[in-house]
Every structure is written in structure tokens, then in C-alpha cells.
Amino acid sequence: MVVTREELEVELASLRLAVTDPLAGIHGPDSLGWRFGREAQNFLGAGRAALLQLAHPPVAHAIETHSRVLSDVRDRFQRTFDNVFGMTFGDLDRALNAARRVHNVHTRIRGVHRESLGRYPAGSTYAANEADSLAWVYITLVDSVIVVRDFVGRPLPAALAERYFRESLRFAKLFGIRRAELPVNARDLAGAVDRAVEDGTIAVGDAAKTIAGALLAAPRRELEPAAWAYRALTGALLPPSIAADFGLPTGRAANIAARLIARAIDRGLRALPKQLRYVPGYLGAEARCGRRSRFERRIDRAAERALFKLAG
Numbered sequence: 001m002v003v004t005r006e007e008l009e010v011e012l013a014s015l016r017l018a019v020t021d022p023l024a025g026i027h028g029p030d031s032l033g034w035r036f037g038r039e040a041q042n043f044l045g046a047g048r049a050a051l052l053q054l055a056h057p058p059v060a061h062a063i064e065t066h067s068r069v070l071s072d073v074r075d076r077f078q079r080t081f082d083n084v085f086g087m088t089f090g091d092l093d094r095a096l097n098a099a100r101r102v103h104n105v106h107t108r109i110r111g112v113h114r115e116s117l118g119r120y121p122a123g124s125t126y127a128a129n130e131a132d133s134l135a136w137v138y139i140t141l142v143d144s145v146i147v148v149r150d151f152v153g154r155p156l157p158a159a160l161a162e163r164y165f166r167e168s169l170r171f172a173k174l175f176g177i178r179r180a181e182l183p184v185n186a187r188d189l190a191g192a193v194d195r196a197v198e199d200g201t202i203a204v205g206d207a208a209k210t211i212a213g214a215l216l217a218a219p220r221r222e223l224e225p226a227a228w229a230y231r232a233l234t235g236a237l238l239p240p241s242i243a244a245d246f247g248l249p250t251g252r253a254a255n256i257a258a259r260l261i262a263r264a265i266d267r268g269l270r271a272l273p274k275q276l277r278y279v280p281g282y283l284g285a286e287a288r289c290g291r292r293s294r295f296e297r298r299i300d301r302a303a304e305r306a307l308f309k310l311a312g
Helices: 004-016 031-037 041-052 057-064 074-089 090-105 131-151 157-173 186-190 194-197 206-216 221-237 240-245 252-270 278-288 295-312
Strands: 110-112 126-127
Touching: 004 090, 004 126, 004 157, 031 074, 031 157, 031 278, 041 057, 041 131, 041 206, 041 221, 041 252, 057 110, 057 126, 057 206, 074 090, 074 278, 090 221, 131 157, 131 186, 131 221, 131 240, 131 252, 186 278, 206 221, 206 295, 221 240, 221 252, 278 295
Parallel strands: none
Antiparallel strands: 110 126
């Protein structure tokens, strides 16, 4: 089923009614969406989320055929996460406008599967605004936040996981996804990836392998050890069969190394000041809601410029 613009607007209208403070956006300062979403730690799971999306054949074929992803693969995924942060931390109007912008881009993306993968036979059609594909992207993003916390040794209690999941349903509305298309609860969400492997919803094809190889490659030769570590981490966070299909490091030694690296990074991040521990979108949202002083905002901007210079 393809989500139409009318169906999207129905979900956005219900979201507007549910939001009590439009300035704070779809979640707000006291939400788990902000508390967990602000952590730079989540980038440890960005590779997992991206590769799970690529393992969904309609998503991989749509990206391969309808974008210039291979000319700048990191820029393409950076734009994806920029939209996610805008929806999560922006005010309500920004979140709704981002939702409409993404939907409009997706309306132009349709095609035919060239190869049979999982439950998608060659010759079958796909569309970027299909509810199944949109729900899968939502699942990969929300589930990865929970999985990473567990991986670094800080698992969420069941009650908090359930509350976080319930809050995330507002995020799903920004894609026009109906409640019936989504997991029933946090436990159901936790099993979604394994079920997708079993029923053929995800299967790694040539397009996914090519894009993933470009995404996880070291940008410079001297960074290859760091790139290997991130590939090992991503492999450890994925189902073993999916990690193997992507050619990621697997096995007990790689998994132990990945866990040690992840926990060391997590401890290091938690020792940093807010400007380096939290994503800029969250700091901007705090300032918008009157929770950052003018002096703190100057420090925020200086830290952000330094990070962009380092990344460049």
C-alpha cells in the first residue's frame, strides 16, 4: 500500500492535535525521544540502521536507481540523518515541513526489481512511499537506539523501552504510517529484525552490497584501522547472516573487539561536555525552548565549528 499525500496529511493533522507545545516539536525537553536521541553515542548504530535499510530490497533499489548516492554516499546518508534530526528536534512546523518534503521526493521514486531477493520477485514493482518500506525505515532507526544502549552495557529497563517506543509513534506519523502497520509494543519492535530475516523482508543483493561498500570504506588510507573497527562494530550489531552477506567482520574475536571499542567510546563520550556529547540539533532545540543561556550558545557554536573542521 502506497501512502498518499492525503493519508499523510491525516496523520500530520492528528499529530498537530497531540502536540501541546509546537515550539518544542513532536517530543519536547522532558521526553525520552530527546533524552535518548541527543546522544552522539547513537552514531555507533548508524551503520546498523543504514545497512538494515539497504537490506530491504525496495529501499536499496530505490537508492541505487533514483539517487546519485555512489558519487557521494556519505552525503546522501548525512541528508537522511539531517531530516531525522529536524523531525526529532525541530519545532512542529519544521518537523511537518520536513515530512512533506520527504514525502514529495518519494512520490517520484518508483521502479521494478531486477533480481529476485527474499519475498520480492524479479519484475515486481516498488515505490518509496510504500507503507512497508516506510515502516521498515522507522523500525531500523528506533530499534537501533535501543540496541546500541544494550550493546554498550546500558540496557533500557522494559518500562523505559516501552515508553520510548510509545513516544516514537509520533515520529512514525511524520511518514504517514498508520498504527496498524507498526509493531504492537517494544517487545514486538525488538523482534522485528529477526522476523524480517526469517520471512525474507530483508535480503542483501548486489545494490545493497555496492552502496554499503562505499559507505563503510575508509575515506583515506590512514583511516583504515578506524574503518575496520566501525565495520566490526556494525557487523556485531547486525543479525549474523546479514553481516556475513555484507562481508563484514564476524566471529567471536571481531565481536569481542567491537564490544570493547563501543564501550570505550561510550565511556569517553559520557565524560565529555554537552557540546561534544550531544548532537547539535538537540542543543539548538534546548536553546529554542529557553534552556540554554546566551553564553552556552556561543560555546555550542564554537564546538560545532570545531567538529565540522575536524570532520572536513
